[in-house]
Amino acid sequence: MATEYGQGYGNGFGFPEGAGRRRERVPAGLRAPFSARSWREFGYVLLSLPISIVLFTYAVTMVSLGAGLLVTFLGIPVLAAALAGCRGFGALERTRARGLLGLDVAEPEPLRMRKQGVMGWMGAVLKSGASWRALLYAVLQFPWAVFSFVVAVNVWAFGWALLTYPLWFWVFPAYLGQDGISLVSDETHQIYLNNPFEITVTALVGLLFTLATPWIVRALTMVDRLLVHGLLGPTRLATRVVELESDRGVVVDTAAADLRRIERDLHDGAQARLVALAMDLGLAKEKLAEDPEAAARMVDEAHGEVKTALQELRDLARGIHPAVLTDRGLDAALSAVASRCAVPVEVQVDLAERPVAAIEGIAYFTVSELLQNISKHSRATWAAVDVWRVENRLMLQVADNGVGGAGVSGGSGLAGLTERLDAVDGILVVDSPVGGPTRVTAELPWRG
Template identity: 80%
Template sequence: MAMEYGHGYATGTGHRLPAGLRAPFEARSWREFGYVLLSLPLSVLLFTWTVTMVSLGAGLLVTFLGIPVLAAGLAGCRGFAALERARARALLGLDVPGPEPLRLRKPGAAAWMGAVLKNGASWRNALYALVQFPWAVFSFSTAVTFWTCGWGLLTYPLWFWTFPAYAGQDGIQLYGDAHHSVYLDNPFEISVTALVGLVFTLATPWLVRALTTVDGLLVRGLLGPSLLSARVVELESDRGVVVDTAAADLRRIERDLHDGAQARLVSLAMDLGLAKEKLKEDPQSAARMVEDAHGEVKTALQELRDLARGIHPAVLTDRGLDAALSAVASRCTVPVQVEVDLPSRPAPAIEGIAYFTVSELLQNISKHSRARTASVDVWRAEDRLMLQVIDDGVGGADAAGGSGLAGLAGRLDAVDGVLVVQSPPGGPTKVIAELPWRP
């Protein structure tokens, strides 16, 4: 079933009624209305607390009491902010992470107060209290007015009889003066009133949704982590990915040396030792052993060349991506067309990542795709290096966690790169990688 998303909630699109007709009865609409209703009393408390404590603390700054009062006021704003994030998560499905925690250089009340006052999130939370209060008044008044009028007018045919029975008039009065009065009392007017109520009822959930969208923007912008702190967290995560990748590469190189060239050289040394011992007794046998050892030397040299190429190929350093990718494509098990259109060479680090990205993608094509042909395109788009690898294989490639593509995506993300995989079952598979031109 197709899904559509809003505020974090997923709703199916396979309903018989269109969205406009079922919106007044959906749980999501009532949750959003409940959010607007709660906003007013909570915003009054938050606004009162913030204005009182900040103004009192600012006024007492001439004494030693000002800083503790101001710090307590901002700490209270942080507590209210946590409540607002929880309310947005529960009623709007809006998951906003909390800001960075306070960093205390040393224990103690003075250090805590200094951390609260210096923390930008504390002041953003106070700003939220000042901005959200007038918006909460407006959204509460608008939502309640439209909601009550809509349902009241829609159900007017069910309760209009109360006017002549208990109010002494024929119905809802539209106009009245000393000489003339207009009441909604005949069947036609009652039906029109119900139709107007239906329009209000159907429109109100979308109006409330628009109001809560603004609330969501306020919560994200003022109660979540700042752009700078989010960037710091992202860079710390990317640094961990880079460190883990480097460690994994070192382990791979060590394993390849130990299991490949090193083991072959040890065997070669033993064979040469045996040939030396037999040189006088059986020269012909010793010559055969030396010949075999010569073949082992060639194999070990080839393995070392392959290992060096895996670390950083000389052709990439000397001749750039065009030649290096052409060399990689020539070793692929399917014909690969390579097209490189670059006005100049990118940064060496980005060039190396681009080379290994294409190399791994072509290895995946050789091992898993069952493709007949493939193509590699490389070009520059403004300040980004673009890579595109396409094959006509069976498709089904998945960049989910645990796969080689997931590791490749993490490696690109560490340098602000992006990996997009389009691989429907049956193919074709298209992988697009985007890297910064300069790191």
């Protein structure tokens, strides 16, 4: 696998290389009341009240009915229908959160039906933790939706009303028979906001409330994010199971690819040379009696082929698992790899003990492939390999002063390397701006 260092251009933020971010002239605090995000979040809060009323009413009614009918068989299908409806509302809420809050929550674990038919479906719904979490969401979201709706609407209305007070204060003397907004009005005192100073102060107070409203609404929606993510998404255990299933597939695919590579190398390399060697020795045997000199030349050529075949077998064995890695560890093995690199490589390994063989092998082949990329594509004149341990993690870093531009785009060697490390809970981070330098950092579990 090899990544071409001329590809993967870009600065990693979705902007073309060389294009700077547009400098905002208005501070974020002043832009917030008019930003699309603030209005989407406010719309989410407004929609939460009617949706939560419908959801709460449905959930409480159906669950109460199902619980009351449990003395008969009808209670079970009613409860199953209640939970299924809550799951359907949960899908709607995930979609709403994705569209208005930008919160992308994966679907919870699917129903696991052990039996086919209606009975199997009801049993799966009732046994599913995701169904009960959706019911809990229906119960908890209603009081929170009422609270957030009241707070958001009142703060929003109060702020804009005070901010625009200079535009409509004339309504009070014209239609209500008073001078302005009444602060105090009793038998002895009457204080109205009606002079220019008081009107200006009122508008400034409204401005403060208006500027604070988006952040208050955002704080309210943080609770909604927690509810949606915690109750309507997959559990950590389910997410971990999915990750392990995916990692297992990567491991199986990687092992199959390695076996195909070994078979191809044997077939095209050592096996082909050994077949040719057997034919040459057969011809030499036939010529031994009639032309000893020609037979001797053929045997000498066959001897050279044997050396070449042995070297190819050694290289193949080294590619499977080098003996120096087993015998002497990462320091000696990486030094041997570095000596075969096309550019000078400085190797520094700071390990007091060795990790388990599997992690050690992955670390070796990770560095080996990165150095191979440097030899083929980087046009570097210098490279460095650093290996050290941080608590229970094995850290690898390979750097060079080449042309840069490396990336983990789909189909590249670094993408495949990322998948391999991810299969063992490892991480690969690539920092390779166009023009260089390139720095690739890998993190693996220690498992010593």
